[in-house]
Every structure is written in C-alpha cells, then in structure tokens.
Amino acid sequence: MRARVALAALGALGTLALARPSSAQIRASEIGSVSQIVDGTKITVEYSRPRSRGRDPLFGTRAVEWGEVWTPGANYATTLETSKNVKLNGVPVPKGKYSVWFVVRQRGAWTLALDPKAHRYHEDKPDTNAAVVRLPVRVDSAAFTDVLTWSFPEIRADGGTLEFRWERRRVPLRFEVEPSLTVTLAADDARPYLGRYEYREDGRPAAFLVTYDDTARTMKAEWVPNDPYFKRVAMIRVAPDRFVPGLYDRDGKIYEVYRPEMLFEFKREGGRVTALDLRDDADSLQWHATRRP
Amino acid sequence: MPHHAQLSRRHFVRSCAVVLGAALVPTRRALASPIPHPTPRPGITGAKVLTREQLGDDPKLVAVFDGVRAIPQVIDGIRCNCGCASTPGYYSLLSCFEGDAMARTCPICQGQAKVAVRLHKEGKSLDDIRVAVDAQFG
Numbered sequence: 001m002r003a004r005v006a007l008a009a010l011g012a013l014g015t016l017a018l019a020r021p022s023s024a025q026i027r028a029s030e031i032g033s034v035s036q037i038v039d040g041t042k043i044t045v046e047y048s049r050p051r052s053r054g055r056d057p058l059f060g061t062r063a064v065e066w067g068e069v070w071t072p073g074a075n076y077a078t079t080l081e082t083s084k085n086v087k088l089n090g091v092p093v094p095k096g097k098y099s100v101w102f103v104v105r106q107r108g109a110w111t112l113a114l115d116p117k118a119h120r121y122h123e124d125k126p127d128t129n130a131a132v133v134r135l136p137v138r139v140d141s142a143a144f145t146d147v148l149t150w151s152f153p154e155i156r157a158d159g160g161t162l163e164f165r166w167e168r169r170r171v172p173l174r175f176e177v178e179p180s181l182t183v184t185l186a187a188d189d190a191r192p193y194l195g196r197y198e199y200r201e202d203g204r205p206a207a208f209l210v211t212y213d214d215t216a217r218t219m220k221a222e223w224v225p226n227d228p229y230f231k232r233v234a235m236i237r238v239a240p241d242r243f244v245p246g247l248y249d250r251d252g253k254i255y256e257v258y259r260p261e262m263l264f265e266f267k268r269e270g271g272r273v274t275a276l277d278l279r280d281d282a283d284s285l286q287w288h289a290t291r292r293p
Numbered sequence: 294m295p296h297h298a299q300l301s302r303r304h305f306v307r308s309c310a311v312v313l314g315a316a317l318v319p320t321r322r323a324l325a326s327p328i329p330h331p332t333p334r335p336g337i338t339g340a341k342v343l344t345r346e347q348l349g350d351d352p353k354l355v356a357v358f359d360g361v362r363a364i365p366q367v368i369d370g371i372r373c374n375c376g377c378a379s380t381p382g383y384y385s386l387l388s389c390f391e392g393d394a395m396a397r398t399c400p401i402c403q404g405q406a407k408v409a410v411r412l413h414k415e416g417k418s419l420d421d422i423r424v425a426v427d428a429q430f431g
Contacts, residue, residue, distance in 0.1 A: 239427070260404060260430045283404060
C-alpha cells in the first residue's frame with residue numbers, strides 16, 4: 001500500500017514537473033528537450049534527464065537491468081515527436097508523438113520501441129500492440145556521459161543522426177526526412193531547356209550553360225567561366241519553366257537550395273524556350289540571357 | 294566582380310536576414326502544411342493598405358505597398374507563405390499590408406507581393422501568379 005502511495009506521489013510530482021517545467025524545484029532528473037528541423041521536418045525529443053550521481057556502471061544494475069523495457073529518460077517516458085513522416089534506421093515512422101523505449105541487452109543490439117501512446121509513466125511499459133514501431137539499434141561504446149543526453153550530432157540535407165548517450169553507451173539513430181523538392185528530372189523534360197544562355201555583365205559577355213547529367217538524372221547548370229562558389233548547380237524544377245539552384249558539396253550531395261533567394265525563369269516564344277531570367281527574392285532582375293543555338 | 298558572385302555574397306547577408314525573420318516568425322512556414330489560396334473577397338479594396346504617410350520615408354517600401362493597393366483583388370487571392378496565416382485577422386497576403394502590416398519588415402511578404410505585381414502587369418492570371426509565388430516562396 002505504501003509503495004502504491006509512493007508511486008502515486010511520484011506520478012503526481014512527475015505530472016507537476018511536466019506541467020510546470022519552470023517551477024523552482026530541484027529534481028534528480030531535470031526536464032530537457034532538443035529539437036531539430038531538417039528540410040521542413042521537425043523532430044523533438046522531450047525527456048527527464050537522470051544524472052549518474054556517482055553510479056557507475058548504470059546498465060546491468062538496479063538502475064537499468066538487462067532485459068528491461070526502459071524509457072531512456074526518467075519519470076514520464078521520453079517522447080519523440082516528428083512533424084512529418086520519417087525513417088529511423090530505414091524503418092518508416094509515421095508523423096506523430098511517441099513514447100520512447102529501449103529493450104536493453106547485455107550483448108548485441110537493443111530494440112527501440114516507439115509507442116503512439118506518448119504520455120506514459122516509466123513503469124507503464126508498452127504492450128505488444130501492432131501500432132508500436134520496433135527496430136533493432138546498434139549500441140556503441142563511448143566516453144562516460146554523466147547526464148542522460150539526446151542530441152543531433154550530425155545533420156545532412158536529407159536527414160541526420162539522433163543520438164542517445166548515457167554512462168558509456170551510445171545509440172545512434174540515423175533518420176531520413178521526406179524531401180521537399182525533387183531534384184531529378186526526366187531527360188525528356190529537361191531537353192527543352194538545355195543550351196547556352198548569354199548575357200552581358202558589366203559590359204562584358206557572360207554565359208550560363210544548362211546541361212543534363214544522365215547518371216544523376218538531374219538538370220544542371222554552370223556559369224562560363226565557372227563560378228568558384230556555385231560551381232555546377234542542380235537546377236531543381238519548382239514550377240513549369242521555373243527552377244531554383246541546389247549547391248553540391250565535395251561529395252556530390254546537395255547541401256543548400258537557394259530558395260527563395262534565386263529563381264531561374266525560362267522564357268518562351270512560340271512554345272520554344274528562348275531566354276532565361278535570374279531573379280532574386282525581392283523579384284529584382286539580376287540578368288536576362290538569350291539562348292544561343 | 295562577376296554579377297553572380299555579387300549575388301551570392303549579397304544574398305548570403307540577405308539570407309541571414311531571412312533566417313532571422315524566420316526565427317521570429319515562421320517555424321510555421323517550414324512546418325505547416327500549405328493551406329489553400331484564399332478566394333478574393335467580393336468588393337475588396339486596398340483602402341486599408343498602409344500609405345506613404347504611414348510608412349515613412351522609404352521609397353522602396355512605399356512602392357511595394359502602392360503596388361499592392363492597386364491590385365487588391367489579386368493580392369487577396371494569394372496565400373502568404375511566411376507563416377503568418379494563423380495570426381488573428383489574417384485572410385490573405387493583402388492582410389500583411391494592412392493594420393500592423395507585417396510586410397513592413399517581412400522580406401517574404403514583400404517578395405511575394407513584388408512577384409504578384411510584376412506578373413499582373415505582364416497579364417498573367419491569378420492562377421499563374423499563385424503558381425509563381427508558390428514556386429519561389431512556397
């Protein structure tokens with residue numbers, strides 16, 4: 001009975017803590033959160049952050065027992081919320097808010113379970129219903145981390161890594177977001193735009209060369225002579241005859257799309273593309289180029 | 294300096310401003326699902342669009358507001374993509390140029406209006422203008 005009362009009290013404290021996170025009260029596991037937006041998808045982890053308080057090891061002890069279904073946090077279960085569909089380690093995760101659980105094992109991979117019932121106390125473990133997303137996760141060794149920490153140590157244009165760390169365990173979760181733009185373009189769709197577009201710049205001739213990369217199935221372009229900043233950009237179609245540039249890193253991956261800062265607008269006469277305008281985000285015409293045969 | 298090089302550097306600075314603006318205004322812009330473009334309200338006028346007297350001595354800003362005031366029936370049919378659509382009193386991009394006028398400081402509001410005004414002068418339809426605005430700012 002006393003245990004029940006104590007548990008209820010803890011639950012109430014946890015509720016208070018979640019409801020009033022700024023209230024002045026020292027907690028063994030202070031509340032924290034971390035968010036990251038990648039290409040318009042926002043991922044948020046909210047959790048209570050236990051400290052080691054001199055306990056080492058933590059895993060395989062009363063703190064976290066081997067084989068336990070454990071929320072990587074404290075008090076109320078850690079939650080993960082994603083504003084759009086994502087993939088975690090290649091496994092689809094529909095947009096929504098989930099409580100986060102690990103099945104911790106002494107050897108081999110752990111299991112990550114995401115339960116759509118987000119608001120759970122840490123002792124209210126998820127059952128085996130079909131709505132729970134499950135996936136195996138790799139556990140690495142790492143330097144000692146005193147305070148349980150979720151972070152985003154790596155960001156890419158199309159995703160990144162969400163990472164759990166505590167004690168000497170590190171669990172990296174590779175996530176992928178749904179791209180907001182389609183970079184590839186069929187060769188037939190690109191063909192009408194390909195060619196050399198010439199304009200004058202400070203009284204001198206300049207050109208913009210639009211080509212097609214068969215391997216990447218992408219329309220690309222570059223200035224002539226080549227601009228060392230832009231190099232060769234992806235021409236990403238955002239509407240009929242309208243494109244924005246995607247800049248490539250050294251690995252050939254797009255790391256930034258200049259939208260709305262730059263808009264290439266192809267002009268037609270009699271249905272044929274004859275010219276190209278470059279406008280900025282204030283709709284100012286930067287140059288008007290004429291297509292050469 | 295090549296023109297496009299100027300563009301890149303200038304835009305880097307301007308992008309910072311946009312990012313700052315985004316930080317102030319629109320987490321929503323990046324995250325919210327696009328809402329449909331509004332239907333222009335019958336009889337809508339530009340009477341509430343801020344005037345030169347209200348805007349102060351900024352010729353470029355005044356020009357944008359004047360352009361919007363001249364075609365309220367078009368601007369009222371365009372969704373603002375800056376993230377302000379959930380603010381009280383919002384109906385369309387036209388709302389951004391009235392009252393507190395977010396467009397005074399928002400480069401997204403201004404850019405969309407400039408595209409709309411130019412394309413309207415070129416004889417483009419409201420549907421064409423919506424496509425162009427969304428292509429760049431959506």
